[in-house]
Amino acid sequence: MSLLESMFFGLWVVMTVAFVILEVHTQAFYAVFVAVGAAAAAITALAGGPLWLQGVLFAVLAIGGSTLIRPTLRARFDSAVPVARFRGIQGSADGLVGQPAITLDTVGDEHHPGHALFANDRWLAVTDRAEPLPADIPVVVVAVRGTTLLVRPQ
Structure with missing residues (x-):
């Protein structure tokens, strides 16, 4: 692994950890998808995948998860929380x-x-x-x- 590849791997790992911590504190179901995208990019970097593929995986998982999966997760979470009945x-x-x-x-x-x-x-x-x-x-x-x-x- 070259120095540049190692730097990007480190960047993806740091982003994964940072966004997991952010998600734990906000529980808004946005940061989790950025963390998943960064983790996928880190795995791709570790496997020697090209930088463009790392970026594409990161973007697709972060944006796609937020727009396609988040609404369903949020609805399930809100219906499972008893206080959600007091949304008014x-x-x-x-x-x-x-x-x-x-x-x-x-x-x-x-x-x-x-x-x-x-x-x-x-x-x-x-x-x-x-x-x-x-x-x-x-x-x-x-x-x-x-x-x-x-x-x-x-």
């Missing part, structure tokens, strides 16, 4: 207001908080009602205070 919730706390929840234990005022099940997660919850809310009743989120939900009975 916006990214900000304002998107939580108006959403349903269920009390898990007695929910009182700020000095006697309880918990509510919201989007399949246990949240700290309080109410502004004079009487505490008992466990296992449906409530609606009326405000968000930090990481605490202000809830009222439905």
Whole structure:
């Protein structure tokens, strides 16, 4: 293997590792296809394949995977994640207001908080009602205070 071929092999390996790490952190199903393309190019370089073939394999796998395979993978991933049912919730706390929840234990005022099940997660919850809310009743989120939900009975 010549120096130039060794440099390209090293480049493909570094790209593979970098894009695998990026995919692990983003989980967007884009970087994985770049990593697969770079890995295929590295294998081709190791086998002594020409540089043009390495580039073509890289481009076809990266672009083809992103456009042809990614939509199916993304749809499967989204349907497998329980929180995907709450796609209507916006990214900000304002998107939580108006959403349903269920009390898990007695929910009182700020000095006697309880918990509510919201989007399949246990949240700290309080109410502004004079009487505490008992466990296992449906409530609606009326405000968000930090990481605490202000809830009222439905």
